[in-house]
Amino acid sequence: MFPEHRPRRLRTTPAMRRLVSETTLRPRQLILPMFVAEGAAQPRPIASMPGVVQHTRESLRKAAVDAVQAGVGGLMLFGVPATRDAVGSGATDENGILNVALRDLRSELGDDTVLMADTCLDEFTDHGHCGLLDADGGVDNDATLKVYAEMGVAQAEAGAHLLGPSGMMDGQVGVIRQALDDAGHQDTGILAYSAKYASAFYGPFREAVDSQLKGDRKSYQQDPGNAREALREIELDVAEGADAIMIKPALSYLDVLRAAAEVSPVPVAAYNISGEYAMVEAAAANGWLDRERTILEVLTSIRRAGADMVLTYWATEAAAWLD
């Protein structure tokens, strides 16, 4: 008798496949990244991210409510300021667009969702780097930490539940944790972008936030070829007080995600980033991929690799499909 083993038995009917399915994908596991532009009169489309916009304060509020009603687990906010300077003043100013928008959403949504903020300077600096520059034009790690601490406290005060330090400065989690505690925000958490790679897939995001960056981020973001380094970054962030960690991007780094999930004592997030979104949208628009199936396969794969939560620009739409 051959074949002796018949794995296909478990695939015979939809009910059988449902019974043996290993990976869950639920709306609550999805986090929606959102952009809000200072002074925007109407939502501005982002050409390289069809379907994603730079929101006005008002359209942001509406889209956030829609996302929460669809059951998404959280919102991650990015600000696009009207003016920029060398030190990213808009990031720490309580009237800066990101802080204003956080206050809008917290008053609209209260604790109905988990409100997160990007704790990074690149959107706010006129040179586009994630930190302050030293005299030689390099990114000054320790000077930047002071600003991150101030930015983190401003975001906590504006109503963020979780801060997302994404600048890859050494010590950023510890410094922000200390500043939050000193300011009485011991319940504000940190979702640390622990392993963040210097990726070409951020391309569309740079358009999304009108990035001013000229060079690259290779002196602070990780080399795409390195995996071991990611585990060290995770270990350090957890030791410094991270409440959850993130791997970013997702699709080209599923091995890193799997390794992180195996060792992390805290929840693990993965960011299905702008370039990953754009690839699927472009192919689907050409009729080359079945859009809905592809999106669900992408998100399921990221969950299978070990992410407890997935940041994705499809969060609201996918949540509706999953419902």
Ligand code: PBG
């Ligand atoms: C930095 C930041 C970036 C992204 C999230 N936070 C850009 C970068 O590091 O260059 C990228 C997100 C995406 O591509 O979807 N504030």
